Amino acid sequence: EATEESDIDILVEFKKGRTLLDLVGLKMELEDIFKKRVDVLTYNSINPRLKKYILKDQEILI
Template sequence: MQVSDNFKKRAKIKSVELEYLSKEKIFKIIRQHRRELKRYGVKRIGLFGSFVRGENKKESDIDIIVEFEKGRKNFDNFMNTVFLLEKLFGRDVDILTPESINKHLKSYIMKEAIYEEI
């Protein structure tokens, strides 16, 4: 019975946290985990989409551009970065690299993005 009650409390707390996740809090969390991100070769992270525009909802994913250090962009570093960010934020994170952005959307996304150096 107590395990169930604890689970309900944690679930409730998590959903409240998700409602109040802001771009400022996202960047604060990123700054707190610079060491882990550097381990995966991350050079800088850009936030774009609903969180930048202030249109995010409780269930919104986080749209991120990741730039890797020269020679460090590989499948393992990319996936480890995805897993780390999803764990930190407790929600889906859509990660793009500058090279992977659709050429028709690139200028719009790059203008909207707010960056944090790692």
């Protein structure tokens, strides 16, 4: 259950050539914008046991 204090979880799909630094940079920018903790992960980094639950609840923005 999400609350006002909940963090924001963002699932991203980067184009080829993006690096871990790009991921960290995105995380920092989003935290500055939203003024709260943001977790950014990629499809390949999702724990296989949790993947079906995460993908079931995803909301595609772009």
